[in-house]
Amino acid sequence: MILIHCPYCEEDRPEVEFTYGGQAHIARPLDPAALDDAEWESFLYIRSNPRGRHAERWRHAHGCARFFNAIRDTVTDRFEVTYKAGEQAPDGAAR
């Protein structure tokens, strides 16, 4: 059982309380109608898929119910750090 540190609860909590939310720090277009098809496709579908450190969203669904961000290693499944939604990714984090 992996323990994930929730930045809102400020506790290590069991993995089963969490759900995965995809890649983090995807900026939503301010004016979607102004995007061409390629840009819209990129926003909707194109995601990084690194072997290693990955910035991603998680939700403490069965806890405080909040979305937050994490840097996780996709090879080892180790969580390097978690931080609140809206906060900057730590230096050197994969984007």
Next chain:
Amino acid sequence: MLEIAPLAVAGIDLATGTAAVNGMVSGLPVCIAPAAPLTRWSLRARDAGALSAAIGRALPDRIGVVIDGIARLGPDEWYALLPEGTVLPGGAGLPVSVVEVTARAVGFTVEGAGAVAALARGCPLDLAGFAPGRATRTVFETVEVQIWATAPETYHVEVWRSFAPWLWHSLAAGLALTAGLD
């Protein structure tokens, strides 16, 4: 043909009249019982001060802590377990949400020296450090529950009404099963 075990459907009326069950888990006594009737309120607000003023009660600052029957579940979410019939002011005109949800959930008490072991059968939370006065949402097996530590070796488990029969039978089966193994 798929057969549904009687246990899976028979507990639908368990909110009233279900007798307490005594048993052993890991050699320690446990008693599970339906909780006394309570009134439940879901409280939401970005500004805790506005919510506190609206309902005229103190709110816990820390997530996972209870003050006077109100638990902080998340950054903008509180949950109140109050004596039956308690009415909170609605906070009309204020940026808060104060909603009675009494009928949404059912409460069980899990009590005794084996209470932690009984809950740990299905809940991965570290209950050893979960002192009285704490409460949190978590899971039991695959069912979302709230666990409130109300007194030493005494826990109140809140579960949505439709999941309650399953949870009750799972807890009761755990007592019986482990009693046979001890």
